[in-house]
Amino acid sequence: MNRFSSKLSTAIARVTEAAHAPYQSAVIRIGFAATWLLFLLREYPHREELYGPDSPWSWDLAQQLLGMNHAFTTLMWSDSRLWFEAVYALAVVSAASLALGWRTRTASVLFMVGVLSLQNRSVFMGDGGDNVLHLMSLYLVFTRCGRVWSLDARRARRTQRSRARGEHVVDRAGPALWAVLGAVLVAATALGRFDWTEPLVPALLWGMWVAHALWWLTGRSGRTAEPRILLDVIGNVLHNAALLVIMVEACLIYAxxxxxxxxxxxxxxxxxxxxxxxxxxxxxxxxxxxxxxxxxxxxxxxxxxxxxxxxxxxxxxxxxxxxxxxxxxxxxxxxxxxxxxxxxxxxxxxxxxxxxxxxxxFLHRVSGWAARARGRLSRRRGTAGLPVPRAPGDAAHPQAGPAAAVPPAASPPAASPTPVSPT
Incomplete structure (x- = not known):
């Protein structure tokens, strides 16, 4: 009995104490975001025939189908051509942001919205790859995929170094982004744009927005260390569970x-x-x-x-x-x-x-090769008389980041002893 309890405690600790596979998560993030971005750019001249007003799958047909399957798409909020262009642009920008790892949590949510909006507007335009992308866009929301190989990770390292020097660091972009997206959510809900018959996506959007607020509030003061730790544990569990689901999904596809x-x-x-x-x-x-x-x-x-x-x-x-x-x-x-x-x-x-x-x-070796290549490039720039960029901190051993269940705009906690990704 004691041996079983010990193994159970070890398993629980393994799931809750850390977000595993940070490099694999980063590769998945970059891979799917780059795939979607390249597709949107290649099909840009044909976007209106694929998903827009000129699509053979007309507005009326799309409304009839959505009335039956209750799928989520923001493109059906308006039949305006301007609205279509705005949604398509949002899909492009969010995919680029996710691939670069800028405000990864928010980017992952907007990436999901872009994928679902376009694909659910014209359901017969895709293939097997679109189906995989459709599912993975949902799973990526729950992963902490910006801990390495991302602009968020670089910003977290710089923030940690600044705080180590005693400098006061304030994240203004995060709260501003949170406020703008919150206003959009409130307006969409008040205008009845969400179909609560199938509440998964609307509930997820609201849940992420509220969780982000909690993450930011618990990081404002050292007295809230326990709630921040709890959110971090929840984030680890969600991340590890999402990775497991991705693995199972891949195995099911092949099997x-x-x-x-x-x-x-x-x-x-x-x-x-x-x-x-x-x-x-x-x-x-x-x-x-x-x-x-x-x-x-x-x-x-x-x-x-x-x-x-x-x-x-x-x-x-x-x-x-x-x-x-x-x-x-x-x-x-x-x-x-x-x-x-x-x-x-x-x-x-x-x-x-x-x-x-x-x-x-293998991914560690890839990271090492990239670091050495960056170092050689920096030395060449220095030899040529160009300014040499300061090398960021070691990214080969990432530390714990913020909770996976929150959007990316939150600032890292002031009392955190390890670099955290402000996503």
């Missing part, structure tokens, strides 16, 4: 795809890959597709290999080495799909989802 393939006759006889290589819609490089399809052995190996990797991957999580090998194979496969079949955004979304399984040691 269901693999088992469905097994039931198909073309996958059983090893010829399934041959057919998409000869479809004009999936042939941006016909010569390359024809070259791959010309080898029956290659088609057979790729067909069976795809099924084996997808079915086996969830079971390889218990063996780190085998998992890393299959992870590399899956990422390579998605990169080939992006080039050969012309599905770059689907492939980028899947690679970003796979990144949650990347080994921490």
């Amino acid at each position: 269901t795809a693999g088992w469905y393939k097994i039931q198909g006759s073309r996958w059983q006889d090893g010829t399934a890959v041959y057919y998409p290589l000869h479809l004009d819609y999936f042939s941006p490089w016909p010569a390359l597709g024809g070259l791959l399809a010309a080898s029956g052995t290659m088609v057979l190996l790729v067909t069976y290999g795809t099924v084996v990797v997808q079915v086996a991957f969830p079971f390889t999580l218990f063996n780190r080495r085998v998992k890393n090998v299959l992870l590399a194979l899956m990422m390579t496969e998605h990169a080939v799909i992006a080039v050969v079949l012309g599905l770059p955004f689907f492939s980028l979304a899947m690679i970003a989802a796979d990144a949650v399984f990347l080994p921490t040691s």
Whole structure:
């Protein structure tokens, strides 16, 4: 009994004391935000046909569908062209902000709003990658994905150094951003824009706004250390739970795809890959597709290999080495799909989802390579007579950040002994 209690206490402490996998969280954040941003920029000339007033999926059809599924989209708040342009611009800006890690918590919420607003406006415009992005935009809200490789992390280090020198640091942008978004929430609620039949997104938006206020208030005075610790614990639990959900989601995607393939006759006889290589819609490089399809052995190996990797991957999580090998194979496969079949955004979304399984040691090495490259660039600039930027603090070992359940504008606590990301 004592041994069981000890193991239970250790497990609880592991979940509550720290937000795990900060580097994997950062890669996921950058991957999905960059995928969505690149898609929006590429489709900018066609935005009105995809999601706007000129879409074949008309305003009336969208209203009828939303009346049945009660999905969330801000694009249905008004049929004004100006409103559509504003929502599209918000989606672009929030994706760029999330990729850079600026005000990460708020950016993640606005990123979710942008993804849901556009995709739910024209539900038949997407593919498998859009479905993954749709789900991950919800999960990212609960992660503390700005602790490393972000502007928030750099600002937190600078704030800590300033406070160590006895300087008084005030975050004015955070409260201002909170006030503006709060006014928007109040106006949307008062005007009846939210559909409370399906209250998930409206409740999440209000919950994040209130939690952000609590985080900021508990950091105003050292006497509120206990509430701040409680919020930090809640943030750790939500972050770790969201990462677990992302892992399970990725495993389900591959497992269901693999088992469905097994039931198909073309996958059983090893010829399934041959057919998409000869479809004009999936042939941006016909010569390359024809070259791959010309080898029956290659088609057979790729067909069976795809099924084996997808079915086996969830079971390889218990063996780190085998998992890393299959992870590399899956990422390579998605990169080939992006080039050969012309599905770059689907492939980028899947690679970003796979990144949650990347080994921490590898990401540490990537961080070290980036730091050395930055150092060499700084030395070259110094040799050329240019001003050399001051090197930020060591980002290889991030400390605890703010609660994951709050938006990014909160200032770090004055009494915090470790650098915290003011997100």
